[in-house]
Every structure is written in structure tokens, then in C-alpha cells.
Amino acid sequence: MSKVVPTYHQRVAREKRALIVKAATELFLELGYDRTSLARIAECSGVSRATLFKQFPSKAALFDAIVTESWSTADEEDPPPAGDIADGLAVIGRRYAELLGQAQMTDLFRIVIAELPRFPELAHAQFARGKMPYFESVRSYLLAEHEAGTVRVEDVELAATQFLGMISNYVFWPTLLVPGWEVSAERVSQVVDEAVRTLVARYAVTGSGASADD
Structure with missing residues (x-):
């Protein structure tokens, strides 16, 4: 079965998603889930808040992604x-x-x-x-x-x-x-x-x- 080649925008979205998940995991470990804000995660992952909120509207959704x-x-x-x-x-x-x-x-x-x-x-x-x-x-x-x-x-x-x-x-x-x-x-x-x-x-x-x- 041939694999669908992602478009440029899809690749960028996946890369940003991976950066967000990585930053969130590190911050949850360092600061705890409660003390980690989505704004801090956006800052540490190098993406805009709008980009983060578009993919993950809540910390719960982000933790589900980590799982x-x-x-x-x-x-x-x-x-x-x-x-x-x-x-x-x-x-x-x-x-x-x-x-x-x-x-x-x-x-x-x-x-x-x-x-x-x-x-x-x-x-x-x-x-x-x-x-x-x-x-x-x-x-x-x-x-x-x-x-x-x-x-x-x-x-x-x-x-x-x-x-x-x-x-x-x-x-x-x-x-x-x-x-x-x-x-x-x-x-x-x-x-x-x-x-x-x-x-x-x-x-x-x-x-x-x-x-x-x-």
C-alpha cells in the first residue's frame, strides 16, 4: 500500500505539534501539570499561542496527545x-x-x-x-x-x-x-x-x- 506524501503545510503542522508535545512533557515534569500554562508551553516550544490553541484548546487535550x-x-x-x-x-x-x-x-x-x-x-x-x-x-x-x-x-x-x-x-x-x-x-x-x-x-x-x- 502506497503512503500518502504529506504536503508542506502538513509537515510543518506535524513538526510544530511534535515541538509542543516535547515542550509540554518537559514542563509538566519540571513544574508540574497544574503550574504549567499553555502560554508557557507555547513560549518554550517556539510556536505562537494561536498555533498552540488551534491544536490543543486545553491542557487536558494536550496531555491526551502526550499519551x-x-x-x-x-x-x-x-x-x-x-x-x-x-x-x-x-x-x-x-x-x-x-x-x-x-x-x-x-x-x-x-x-x-x-x-x-x-x-x-x-x-x-x-x-x-x-x-x-x-x-x-x-x-x-x-x-x-x-x-x-x-x-x-x-x-x-x-x-x-x-x-x-x-x-x-x-x-x-x-x-x-x-x-x-x-x-x-x-x-x-x-x-x-x-x-x-x-x-x-x-x-x-x-x-x-x-x-x-x-
Whole structure:
């Protein structure tokens, strides 16, 4: 499928939007959501107030954009086809680890956690617009594998939570809590592989072609 080439004005609009989102993220982290004004964001991003207000009429709309940008790579990838649970989970696991490894994802969670007591709507936006749609894609994949007969999963929501949790609990959450926490690419790969083996061992149908040792 051929991609539509954006016009000059569309490219400029996208570039300005990216500058606005970047400036807003940095200011929310530095000053807090409440103390950051749209006027300050416009100043720091180098765009006019009119340009900013045209794209983002409120801070809430701007935060929604930050959530969307942070999770955007998850929407650009097609789900793996059903039929080989080990290969499919490996693809999903690597994508998830890469997504969590992005700096903007860490920044997003830090903003939400810091502002949660005063602005619970930010957590709702993060959950509804980012985390939940991604979780649903994983749930749908496991349901497709269940229907294909490669796995037997009575509770696909629980299975999706187990799989994503095994990855995020090692490669992501400590970065918010442990100073200097870093995970090498080799270790990330090992974490994903072990998560795949665990789910395959638990749910794969014997003789389906999937193996915990694949």
C-alpha cells in the first residue's frame, strides 16, 4: 500500500505539534501539570499561542496527545498471526519491551504518578487512551490463538496480564523506583524469552506445534 506524501503545510503542522508535545512533557515534569500554562508551553516550544490553541484548546487535550504519542508505536504494528503461540508471544513481548524502554514512556508515568492526587483524570487518560487499548490488542491475540486451538485459555484477560506483567515488572517499573536502574539489551531479551516460555508451558495445547523450549 502506497503512503500518502504529506504536503508542506502538513509537515510543518506535524513538526510544530511534535515541538509542543516535547515542550509540554518537559514542563509538566519540571513544574508540574497544574503550574504549567499553555502560554508557557507555547513560549518554550517556539510556536505562537494561536498555533498552540488551534491544536490543543486545553491542557487536558494536550496531555491526551502526550499519551497518544507515547503509545503510538503500539498502534503502528500489525498483530502477529495466530498459529504459533511461541513466535507470536515473542513478537509481542519484544515490542512491549521496546515500547516501555522509550524515554517518553517513563516521563509519562512520572507525570501521572506525581499528579495523581490532584488530577486523577490524568491517570484515567493514560489508562483509557494508552494502556487499555494496548492490553486489549494482547488479549485479542490470545483469544485468536485460543480459537485456533494452539492454547487453552479460560481467562484471556488474566493471561494477558500475566504475560505483560512478567516483562514490565523487570524492565520498566524499577526505572521509576530504583535510581540508576538499567537493563541491558541481552537481559531484556532474556526476560521476554522467559515470559514466553512460562506462558507457553502454562497454556499451550500439547501437539499444537508450540513448545516451551522453542
